Amino acid sequence: MSPSVGMQKGALRIRLFIAGESPNSLAAQRNLQRVLKANPSLSAELEIVDVLKEPELGLRANVLVTPTLVKLTPPGERRIIGNLNDTGALVALLGVDHEP
Amino acid sequence: MKSRVREHGKTSLRRASTGISGFDELTGGGLPAGRVTVVLGDVGSGKTIFGMQALIAGARDFGEPGILVAFEERGQQVFENLHGFEWKIGAADQKKIGVVDAQLSQAVVHGGDFDIIGLLSMLSAKTKEMQAKRLLLDGLDVFLANLPDPLHARREVFRLREWLQENGATALITAKTGPDELRPVREYEFLQYMADCVVTLQHRVVGGTALRFLRVAKYRGADHSANEVPFSIGRRGIEVAPVHTTELRHAVSSERVSTGIERLDVMLAGGYYRGSSTLISGVPGTAKTTLATAFASAASNRKERTLLISFDESPEQIVRNVASVGIILAPHVKSGILKVCSLRSRAAGPEAHAARIRALLREHSAKNLVIDPISALAQAPADNLAEEAAIQILDLAKSQGITSVSTSLLGNRAAFSEETPIGISTVADTWMHLTYVNQGGERNRALTIIKSRGTGHSNQVRELILAASGVTLADVYSVDGEVLMGTLRWQREDEGRRADERAARDAGLREREAELALVETEARAQVIAGERAIREATLERIRVARQEEISQATANATELRRRRGADGSRRNSAKKVPRRSS
Numbered sequence: 001m002s003p004s005v006g007m008q009k010g011a012l013r014i015r016l017f018i019a020g021e022s023p024n025s026l027a028a029q030r031n032l033q034r035v036l037k038a039n040p041s042l043s044a045e046l047e048i049v050d051v052l053k054e055p056e057l058g059l060r061a062n063v064l065v066t067p068t069l070v071k072l073t074p075p076g077e078r079r080i081i082g083n084l085n086d087t088g089a090l091v092a093l094l095g096v097d098h099e100p
Numbered sequence: 101m102k103s104r105v106r107e108h109g110k111t112s113l114r115r116a117s118t119g120i121s122g123f124d125e126l127t128g129g130g131l132p133a134g135r136v137t138v139v140l141g142d143v144g145s146g147k148t149i150f151g152m153q154a155l156i157a158g159a160r161d162f163g164e165p166g167i168l169v170a171f172e173e174r175g176q177q178v179f180e181n182l183h184g185f186e187w188k189i190g191a192a193d194q195k196k197i198g199v200v201d202a203q204l205s206q207a208v209v210h211g212g213d214f215d216i217i218g219l220l221s222m223l224s225a226k227t228k229e230m231q232a233k234r235l236l237l238d239g240l241d242v243f244l245a246n247l248p249d250p251l252h253a254r255r256e257v258f259r260l261r262e263w264l265q266e267n268g269a270t271a272l273i274t275a276k277t278g279p280d281e282l283r284p285v286r287e288y289e290f291l292q293y294m295a296d297c298v299v300t301l302q303h304r305v306v307g308g309t310a311l312r313f314l315r316v317a318k319y320r321g322a323d324h325s326a327n328e329v330p331f332s333i334g335r336r337g338i339e340v341a342p343v344h345t346t347e348l349r350h351a352v353s354s355e356r357v358s359t360g361i362e363r364l365d366v367m368l369a370g371g372y373y374r375g376s377s378t379l380i381s382g383v384p385g386t387a388k389t390t391l392a393t394a395f396a397s398a399a400s401n402r403k404e405r406t407l408l409i410s411f412d413e414s415p416e417q418i419v420r421n422v423a424s425v426g427i428i429l430a431p432h433v434k435s436g437i438l439k440v441c442s443l444r445s446r447a448a449g450p451e452a453h454a455a456r457i458r459a460l461l462r463e464h465s466a467k468n469l470v471i472d473p474i475s476a477l478a479q480a481p482a483d484n485l486a487e488e489a490a491i492q493i494l495d496l497a498k499s500q501g502i503t504s505v506s507t508s509l510l511g512n513r514a515a516f517s518e519e520t521p522i523g524i525s526t527v528a529d530t531w532m533h534l535t536y537v538n539q540g541g542e543r544n545r546a547l548t549i550i551k552s553r554g555t556g557h558s559n560q561v562r563e564l565i566l567a568a569s570g571v572t573l574a575d576v577y578s579v580d581g582e583v584l585m586g587t588l589r590w591q592r593e594d595e596g597r598r599a600d601e602r603a604a605r606d607a608g609l610r611e612r613e614a615e616l617a618l619v620e621t622e623a624r625a626q627v628i629a630g631e632r633a634i635r636e637a638t639l640e641r642i643r644v645a646r647q648e649e650i651s652q653a654t655a656n657a658t659e660l661r662r663r664r665g666a667d668g669s670r671r672n673s674a675k676k677v678p679r680r681s682s
Binding site: 017019027051058063064066067068079085093 | 202210211212213214216218219221222243
């Protein structure tokens with residue numbers, strides 16, 4: 001979504017798989033946006049995939065549950081499943097220093 | 101193969117055939133089509149094999165593409181695990197099965213509540229794309245374990261059920277039960293509730309032998325037997341013990357096949373019926389194997405493919421042993437017409453043995469089957485299963501027109517009774533019993549035909565004689581209701597022969613005397629007849645002479661009256677004569 005500004009922390013590309021407007025999917029988007037906003041130094045390329053509209057992408061990525069957040073780069077794919085209410089896990093994955 | 105879908109009863113519940121031998125029969129056609137079946141079982145109980153067998157049968161044999169959703173192992177791994185089976189799927193058919201790998205990596209981080217809405221929508225797309233009619237969700241328990249609490253698990257299971265109902269495919273869900281096999285963990289209670297059909301698989305070790313049982317715990321909308329049924333996993337995958345058919349539909353043959361022993365053929369009015377089953381029971385050493393192999397030899401001589409199953413004795417041993425009594429099997433084994441197979445009785449459970457024998461019968465295209473001894477099935481501790489397995493084998497043989505001869509060993513305890521350890525004597529068409537009879541310091545083998553359906557058989561006991569030249573039965577010699585054998589029989593027979601000769605001579609003499617008497621009588625009859633003729637002739641002559649005399653006298657009197665006077669005075673003169681004289 002927002003293009004990366006710098007490469008100081010390495011290019012961060014993340015993809016969030018959601019299932020339409022289900023409560024967990026909406027919550028995950030909300031939580032993710034909040035953390036990103038709280039860490040303006042973090043330059044992240046976020047892509048949101050709705051598996052209801054693009055099931056093929058979900059299948060290919062082996063997404064079992066929604067929501068699933070996948071960190072694509074830097075290398076070493078990592079995943080978080082869930083609505084991201086547990087921001088500790090999200091913060092750890094993004095590699096930011098502090099919680100919002 | 102069966103038709104894919106079968107109408108059943110009033111409910112018109114459609115069935116999806118699983119291709120699993122025995123299971124479709126048990127459930128009246130297979131899984132409920134378009135509905136949900138849950139297969140529960142412990143680790144290694146065969147859940148995945150059951151599911152894959154049904155999925156592959158659908159894709160390969162019934163034109164129903166399917167999707168494997170692999171929760172536990174990767175889909176590719178699941179397919180690789182099937183390589184040992186005969187029904188593993190070819191590359192072309194494998195394209196008819198879609199694979200969705202649905203393992204949640206252990207490394208995945210949990211960051212709050214989640215659901216399977218996404219997965220279901222992806223499955224919907226895949227189902228549509230593949231026109232899938234069958235769905236296997238393998239190892240759902242593995243997925244459910246990721247959910248934080250039973251409440252969440254329940255929520256997702258209900259979500260899944262809703263989706264499945266909408267999806268309309270025949271769904272099969274497998275899930276592990278806890279170590280306490282009979283009481284599934286709480287999540288599975290919902291599973292069982294939501295399912296239309298619940299199948300449980302169990303794997304028990306009894307006395308060192310692994311035994312497998314299948315049970316249809318629930319089948320919505322259909323009558324079904326909820327009893328445990330033994331099953332095995334062999335090269336054909338899962339084979340469920342066939343249900344006992346209450347109606348017997350075996351084609352009945354009136355053709356006789358030789359028992360391999362000429363005198364026994366005579367006793368049985370020509371031999372065993374083709375397609376019948378024969379049981380030969382007896383204590384050790386009474387020549388059961390000899391009798392059974394004589395049949396195998398005769399069948400091989402007729403160029404009929406024959407399978408000889410020997411428990412706990414090697415093929416070489418059998419061939420060598422029976423050669424000593426003139427039963428030569430080696431050339432038949434060499435030519436391949438006779439297949440001798442040794443099984444170790446304790447190596448597997450009765451059902452596994454039965455499955456193996458079924459497979460061997462099929463592989464060898466056997467027309468004849470010898471099992472020596474069938475009682476070996478009861479070596480495993482579950483002897484009620486042994487009986488089931490034995491009946492199954494005989495039933496299968498009959499249904500395929502295979503003539504079978506089985507021996508049954510009796511323990512020492514029941515040495516001289518006619519009770520077999522396995523109740524197959526009721527299934528057998530012919531039952532022969534062998535015993536030792538002690539008489540005059542000898543032990544002789546005695547054969548009794550206890551029953552032989554559809555055959556007028558001799559109820560008498562025969563002596564079985566084994567010699568290098570072969571096997572034969574000796575005529576019985578009974579005295580005072582006791583059958584004599586061995587030397588005693590020979591003595592009695594010898595005495596008997598002499599007595600018979602005397603009797604024959606006496607009879608000849610009496611016959612000749614009688615003949616003579618008859619000839620004499622006939623001669624006398626002729627003489628008397630002659631006398632009678634003479635007397636009749638004499639009588640006739642006398643009568644004729646007398647008649648002539650009378651005629652002459654009358655003629656003389658008339659002449660006299662005519663000469664004396666007028667004709668008219670004849671009456672008056674005649675009247676006057678008596679008056680004058682008085």
